[in-house]
Amino acid sequence: MRLSRKSFSIGLFLGFIVGAFSVVIIAAGAGALILRDPHGNLAKVVLSKAHYFLGPLVSVKHLALNAVSKLKDPELKLKYPLSFQKVLFSGSRIEKSGNLVSWIEPFSARVKEDEEPPRHEIRDFEKSRPISLIGLKRETLTFQLVLRSRYSLDNLHVKIDPSPEAACLRFHRFKEVYLKVMVKGYDGSLKKIVSPDPLIPFTDPYSSGHRLIEGISLSKGKNQPVWFDVYISDTCRTGNYTATLKVREGARILRNTPIQIHIVNASLPRHVNFDRWMQLYMGRFFNGEYIQNDQMLKPMLEKYFVMAHNYGFAASGCLTIGPNIQWDQNTGHISSIDWTKYDTMFGEYLSGTLTGSSPNTWCLPTLGPYVEGTVGGFTYMTATPSVISDWNKLPRQIAQEESRSIVRHWREKGWPLKNAFAYVWDEPLHQLYYPDIYQLIANIADAIHEGSNNKIRVMLTDDPYIWDRHEAGHHKSLMYDKIDIWSPSSDTYIPNKIWPYQRDGKRAWFYQGGPPFTPASDITGTGPGLRMWFWTAWKYKLNGLFYWASDFWSGNAIDNNPYTHGGTEDGVIFYPGHQLHFLGFPDINGPVPSIRMAQWRRGYDDYRYFVLLKEKGKKEEVNNLVNEMVPHALNDGGYFPYWRNPLWHRPGDWNHDPKAWHLDRVILAKEIEKIVGN
Numbered sequence: 001m002r003l004s005r006k007s008f009s010i011g012l013f014l015g016f017i018v019g020a021f022s023v024v025i026i027a028a029g030a031g032a033l034i035l036r037d038p039h040g041n042l043a044k045v046v047l048s049k050a051h052y053f054l055g056p057l058v059s060v061k062h063l064a065l066n067a068v069s070k071l072k073d074p075e076l077k078l079k080y081p082l083s084f085q086k087v088l089f090s091g092s093r094i095e096k097s098g099n100l101v102s103w104i105e106p107f108s109a110r111v112k113e114d115e116e117p118p119r120h121e122i123r124d125f126e127k128s129r130p131i132s133l134i135g136l137k138r139e140t141l142t143f144q145l146v147l148r149s150r151y152s153l154d155n156l157h158v159k160i161d162p163s164p165e166a167a168c169l170r171f172h173r174f175k176e177v178y179l180k181v182m183v184k185g186y187d188g189s190l191k192k193i194v195s196p197d198p199l200i201p202f203t204d205p206y207s208s209g210h211r212l213i214e215g216i217s218l219s220k221g222k223n224q225p226v227w228f229d230v231y232i233s234d235t236c237r238t239g240n241y242t243a244t245l246k247v248r249e250g251a252r253i254l255r256n257t258p259i260q261i262h263i264v265n266a267s268l269p270r271h272v273n274f275d276r277w278m279q280l281y282m283g284r285f286f287n288g289e290y291i292q293n294d295q296m297l298k299p300m301l302e303k304y305f306v307m308a309h310n311y312g313f314a315a316s317g318c319l320t321i322g323p324n325i326q327w328d329q330n331t332g333h334i335s336s337i338d339w340t341k342y343d344t345m346f347g348e349y350l351s352g353t354l355t356g357s358s359p360n361t362w363c364l365p366t367l368g369p370y371v372e373g374t375v376g377g378f379t380y381m382t383a384t385p386s387v388i389s390d391w392n393k394l395p396r397q398i399a400q401e402e403s404r405s406i407v408r409h410w411r412e413k414g415w416p417l418k419n420a421f422a423y424v425w426d427e428p429l430h431q432l433y434y435p436d437i438y439q440l441i442a443n444i445a446d447a448i449h450e451g452s453n454n455k456i457r458v459m460l461t462d463d464p465y466i467w468d469r470h471e472a473g474h475h476k477s478l479m480y481d482k483i484d485i486w487s488p489s490s491d492t493y494i495p496n497k498i499w500p501y502q503r504d505g506k507r508a509w510f511y512q513g514g515p516p517f518t519p520a521s522d523i524t525g526t527g528p529g530l531r532m533w534f535w536t537a538w539k540y541k542l543n544g545l546f547y548w549a550s551d552f553w554s555g556n557a558i559d560n561n562p563y564t565h566g567g568t569e570d571g572v573i574f575y576p577g578h579q580l581h582f583l584g585f586p587d588i589n590g591p592v593p594s595i596r597m598a599q600w601r602r603g604y605d606d607y608r609y610f611v612l613l614k615e616k617g618k619k620e621e622v623n624n625l626v627n628e629m630v631p632h633a634l635n636d637g638g639y640f641p642y643w644r645n646p647l648w649h650r651p652g653d654w655n656h657d658p659k660a661w662h663l664d665r666v667i668l669a670k671e672i673e674k675i676v677g678n
Contacts, residue, residue, distance in 0.1 A: 082631060082653055082654055082655050082656065085655070085656060085657065087527070087656050087657050087658070088657075089115070089117060089118060090105060090106060090109045090657065090658040090659050091103040091104060091105045091109070091117055091146065092104050092105075092128075092129075093123075093128035093129055093131065093257065094117045094121050094122045094123060094128065095122070095123050095124070095125060095126070095127065095128050095255055095257075096122050096123070096124065096125070097124075097125040097253075097254040097255060098249075098252075098254060099149045099150060099151050099153060100147065100148070100149050100153065100156070100218075100247070100249075100254045100255070101117065101122060101147075101148045101149065102145060102146060102147050102148070102247060102254070102255050103117050103145075103146050104131055104143055104144065104145060104146075104257075105143070105144040105145075105146055105225065105658070106143065106144075106658045106659060106661070106662035107142045107143065107144075107531075107598075107602055107658070107661070107662060108527055108528045108529070108531060108599075108602075108658035108661040108662065109144065109658040110195060110196065110525070110526050110527065110529075110595070111144060111146055111176070111196060111223055111225045112194070112223070113178050113194050113222055113223055114221065114222065114223070115223060116148070125254070125255070125256075126256055126257075128257065130257065130258040130259065130260050131143060131245060131257055131258070131259045131260070132260050132262075133230060133259065133260065133261045133262070134261075134262045134263075134264065134666055134669045134670065134673075135230075135232050135261075135262075135263065135264065135669060136232065136263070136264050136266050136267055136268050136609075136669065136672065137232050137233065137234050137236060137263065137264075137266065137267040137268070138232065138233070138234060138267050138268040138270070139231075139232050139268050139605055140229050140230065140231045140232075140601060140602075140605065141229070141230040141231075141232070141261075142227065142228065142229050142230070142598065142602070143228055144176070144225045144226065144227055144228070145158065145225065145226045145228065145245065145247075146223050146224070146225045146226075147216065147218055147223070147224045147225075147226065147247070148218065148221075148222070148223050148224070149218045149220070149221075150220065150221060151220055152217070152218060152219060152220050153217065153218040153249065154215070154217045154218075155214075155215035155216075155217065155249065155250070156215055156216045156217070156218065156247060156248070156249055156254070157214075157215055157216075157246075157247070157248050157249075158173065158216060158226050158245075158246070158247050159173065159245075159246055160173070160228065160243050160244065160245055160246070160259065161243060161244045161246060162241075162242075162243040163241065163242045163243060165241060166241040166242065166243055166261070168232075168233050168235045168236040168237075169230055169231065169232060169233070169236065169241060169243075169261065170229075170230070170231040170233065171228065171229070171230055171243070172201065172228070172229040172230075172231070173201070173202040173213075173226060173227070173228060174199035174200055174201055174202070174226070174227040174228075174229070174593070175199070175200045175202065175213055175216065175224070175226060175227075176196035176197075176198075176199060176200075176224075176225040176226065176227055176595065177196060177197070177198040177199075177200055177563070177583060178194050178195065178196050179194070179195060179196070179197055179198070179523050179563070179566065179569065180192065180193070180194050181193050181523065181524075181566075181567055181568055181569075183524060183568060186649045193523065193524050193568075195523040195524065195525075196225060196595060197523050197569060197594045197595050197596060198563065198575045198583075198592055198593075198594055199227050199592065199593045199594055199595060199597075199598070200212060200213065200580070200583070200585060200592060201213075201588075201592075204586075204588045205588070205590065206303065206577070206588055206589045206590040207588070207589065210586070210588075212580075212585050212586055212588070213585070227595070227598075228245075229598075230261065232261075232263055234267060236263050237263070238263055238264065238265035238678060239262070239263060239678075240260065240261070240262050240263075241260075241261040241262075241263065242258060242259065242260060242261070243258075243259040243261065244256060244257065244258055244259060245257040245258075245259055264669055264672055264673040264676070265673065265676050265677060265678055266612065266672050266673070266676045268605060268608045268609075268612070269608050269611055269612060270357070271357070271360070272607065272608055272611045273543075274360075274537070274543065274544055274545075274604075274607060275360060275361040275419075275485075275507065275509060275543060275544025275545070275546075276312060276313040276314065276360055276361065276544060276545055276600075276604065277313060277314050277315075277316070277360075277361045277362075277363070277544070277545075277546050277547075278308070278313050278314075278315050278546070278547040278548075278549070278550035278573060279315070279316070279317065279318065279363065279547075279548060279549050279550065280304070280315050280316055280317045280549075280550055280551055281317065281549055281551055281552055281571075282317045282319070282320035282321060283320065284549075284551050284552055284553050285301075285304075285317075285551050287553070287555070287556055288551060288553040288555075288556055288562070288576040288578070288579065289576050289577070289578050290556065290578050294341070294344070294345075297345065298344060298345055300589075300590070301345055301346075302348070302349070302354055303589075303590035303591060304551075304574060304590075304591050305349045305354060305355065305359075306354065306355055307574070307590075307591050307593060307597075308550070309354075309355040309356075309357075309359070310601075311593065311597050311598070311600060311601040312600055312601045312603075312604035312605070313360075313547075313600060313604075314359035314360050314361050314362060315550050315574075316346075316359070316362055316363050317363065318363040318364070318365065318366065318423050319365075321341065321342060321345055321346075321365070322342060322365030322366075323337050323338060323339045323342055323365060323405070323409075324337065324338040324340075324341070325337050325402070325405070327375075327398065329376070329394070331397070332376060332394045332395075332396075332397030332398045332401060333397070333401055334401050334402075334405060337405055339409055342365060343413070347413070350362065350413070350415045351413070351414070351415060358415065358416050358419065359419065360419060361419050361420070361421065361544065362419055362420045362421070363420075363421065363422075363423050364406055364420050364421065364422050364423075364456065365406070366402065366406075366422045366423070366424065366448075374395070375394075375395055375398050375399075376393070376394030376395040376397070376398050377390075377394065377395075378390055378391050378394075378395045380431070380434040380436075380437070380440065381434070385434055388436040388439050388440060388443070391440060391443050392443065396443065396447045399444060399447035399448060399451060400447050400448075400450055400451030401451065402451070403422075403447070403448045403450075403451030403452040403456055404451045404452065406452065406456065407451075407452045407453070407455050407456065417455055417456070418455075420456065420457070421456070421457040421458065421459040421484070421485055422448055422456050422457065422458050422459065423459050424441065424444050424445065424448070424458055424459070424460065425441050425444070425460055425461075425462075426461050427461050427462065428441060428460075428462055429462070429468055429470065429471065432470055432471070432474060435474060436474075437474060438474055438475055438476045438477075438478050438479050439475065439478050439479075441460065441479045441482070441483075442478045442479040442482045444458075445458040445479065445482035445483060446482060449482075457484035457485055457507075458482065458483055458484050458485070459483070459484065459485035459487055459509075460479075460483045460485070460486060460487065461487050461488070461489070461511065461546075462483075462486070462487075462488060463486065463488040463492050463493070463494070463497070463498070464480045464483070464486055464497070464498065464501055465494070465497050467488075467492045467494075467640065467641075467642070468641070469641075480501075481504075483506065484506060484507065485506070485507045485508070485509060485543075485544070486498060486501060486506060486507070486508050486509070487508075487509040487510060487511055487544075487546050488510055488511075489510065489511055489512065489513040490510045490511070490512060490513030490514075490517040490518040490536075490633075490634050490635075491513035491514070491517045491634075491635060491642045492513070492635055492642055493510045493513075493517070493540075493634040493635055494634070494635050494636070494638050495540040495541070495634060495636055496636075496638070497638075499541065502541065502543070507543035507544060508541075508542050508543050508544075509542060509543065509544040509545055509546045510533075510536075510537075510542065510545065510546070510634065511545075511546045511547060511548050512547060512548065512570075515647075515650065515651050515652045516645055516647035516648065516650055516651060516652035516653065517633060517634050517635060517642070517645075517652060518532065518533055518536060518633060518634065518652065519532050519533070519652065519654075521547065521570060521596070522568035522569050522570040522572075523568055523569045523596075524568055525596075526656065527656040527657070527658060527661075528599065528603075528654075528655075528656075528658070528661050529595075529596060529599040530547075530596055530599040530600045530603055531599040531600070531602045531603035531606065531661070532603065532630065532633075532654055533545055533600075533603055534603030534604060534606055534607040535603070535606065535607075535626050535629060535630050535654075536630060536633040536634060536654075537607070538607060538610050538622070538626055539623075539626050539627065539630055539633065540633070540634060540636070547571075547573065547600075548571060549571030549572070550571070550572070550573040550574050551571075551572065551573075551574050551576075552570070552571030552572055553566070553572060553575075553576060553579075554566045554567060556576075556578075556579060558582065561579050561582050562575055562576065562579065563575065563579060563580075563582045563583050564582050564583070572594070573594055573596055573597045573600070574591040574592065574593070574594070574597070575591065575592035575593075575594060576591070576592070577589060577590045577591055577592050580592065606665065606668075609622075609665070609668045609669070609672070610622045610626070610668075612672060613668065613671065613672060613675075616672075616675045616676075618671065618675070621671070622668075625664060625667070625668070628655075629654060629655045629660065629661070629664060630653075630654040630655070631653050631654065632652070632653035632654070633652060633653070633654060
């Protein structure tokens with residue numbers, strides 16, 4: 001009896017331990033699922049049903065509450081992060097005709113090469129709904145048609161037939177090209193990324209009648225997206241328009257889908273007070289487009305300027321092309337200056353003649369980063385760098401002289417200087433080997449301000465606070481009130497630390513940093529991409545956006561070019577038309593756009609929606625929608641160092657669902673129509 005009781009006690013004890021352990025495992029699993037649930041619905045279910053199945057042992061409700069409370073922990077600063085959401089298939093209007101399956105994807109979808117639609121959603125030929133579009137005048141609407149077959153298909157023809165009254169609309173077709181790259185993950189493993197980015201036009205936009213794509217061939221089991229832009233011009237009347245999307249194989253029609261386009265009685269604002277700039281690296285430009293001389297350079301540059309303008313940004317270099325200045329090295333005064341080449345290359349763009357308006361922002365032809373501070377015998381990079389006091393002699397005089405010459409020339413030409421800036425230094429964190437680096441930058445900024453009578457703004461890719469331990473002791477605060485445009489990387493951008501400078505009249509931009517601060521800016525990104533940057537800018541009250549490069553092409557050889565061997569394409573927004581032969585297409589005499597460039601345009605158009613609605617008294621409604629889509633971005637938690645962000649190595653806390661981005665734009669368009677009427 002004693003043995004039985006002892007055995008029973010031991011068994012009971014062990015059973016209790018095992019049971020408790022099982023409950024902990026179940027609770028932990030529930031907690032993990034709750035953490036992955038973007039809206040907290042699972043937590044509600046667990047809490048409401050827990051007492052039915054686990055009440056006698058332990059309160060899972062209590063454990064679940066603890067899991068939920070962690071989401072509200074001030075240190076985490078997140079609640080139900082949208083980054084945990086699972087994005088499902090975003091396509092619609094799926095049809096099957098013969099061996100072809102096709103469907104429509106919204107703008108922000110990055111179509112995977114091997115993605116298949118759900119079989120239960122596939123309809124027969126002409127059984128899917130019409131494509132419905134709504135937009136404002138001066139807006140570009142976009143959708144994607146995805147073609148897929150279980151077998152290889154050749155010579156498919158895809159086009160849009162507009163109705164006669166839709167002549168004011170401009171339709172453009174592009175074949176999306178998949179790029180492939182191997183990237184190293186955070187754990188050191190290699191991962192293959194296959195993502196579409198270059199948009200190859202069906203017809204050559206620079207040569208009338210020259211077709212690049214006659215028909216489309218499908219590989220077995222692989223998707224081929226076709227990108228459609230619909231531009232609504234100012235000449236369009238308000239109301240409804242129709243067109244038809246057609247896919248045929250020979251004489252056989254495989255898809256025949258009506259398109260309904262509704263134009264709102266409003267136009268996107270032509271100008272908003274928001275800076276948008278990408279740098280052109282002229283050395284890469286010359287190499288990538290095979291530029292041999294100035295006669296080739298000018299018309300090619302102008303095509304890039306026009307495309308940049310049409311996609312909502314200004315593109316320019318800062319260093320390679322500038323005035324030819326002869327200096328008196330004894331006095332620091334200019335002996336002679338020749339602006340001829342500069343005016344030839346950029347004059348029509350700066351005057352607005354080329355695009356209808358001057359660029360929204362412009363990098364001035366200063367001596368540039370790492371150079372402005374080193375003329376006149378001053379050096380900071382050698383084993384025996386100059387003392388900082390030496391800069392106040394000849395180098396200071398030269399910086400002032402150059403600033404005066406720029407102001408004088410802009411005034412003579414009638415070019416707007418208020419949109420221009422001097423990019424005097426890049427990421428000074430990397431030059432901390434010179435102990436007075438921040439004093440040097442402050443001195444340069446002072447000289448530019450004095451020489452230009454405060455008409456030239458100074459931009460710096462840094463933050464007005466210490467964010468890296470190596471910056472301590474270098475007296476960074478010396479330059480805080482000298483910089484006119486602060487442009488930190490998104491991962492170090494702490495909004496509430498920059499707002500005070502904006503209130504004092506400084507401007508704030510950011511440039512790329514990647515998840516979880518902003519979407520990836522290269523081809524590894526998914527979802528809204530650069531579009532989301534503009535929503536972030538609105539949320540955190542920025543004055544502009546800057547992408548560090550637009551043409552950082554890898555090379556121009558068969559084994560080193562941006563189409564087949566370009567890496568992740570960070571710093572590539574344009575693709576060179578003279579290298580299309582690496583993809584098997586005829587070369588064209590101008591730039592090729594990209595999906596990421598279109599993301600930027602869509603983001604800018606969204607931003608113009610926000611401005612228009614704000615002017616109509618709907619600022620609060622816009623803010624609510626933006627905050628719902630983008631709960632957190634940048635380094636708004638103030639994490640130091642930034643990799644302590646709890647979402648590090650994870651997607652950011654914004655909506656990643658392409659459908660949600662599409663539907664919210666439609667909501668905004670309808671809200672504008674409600675205000676302005678028909």
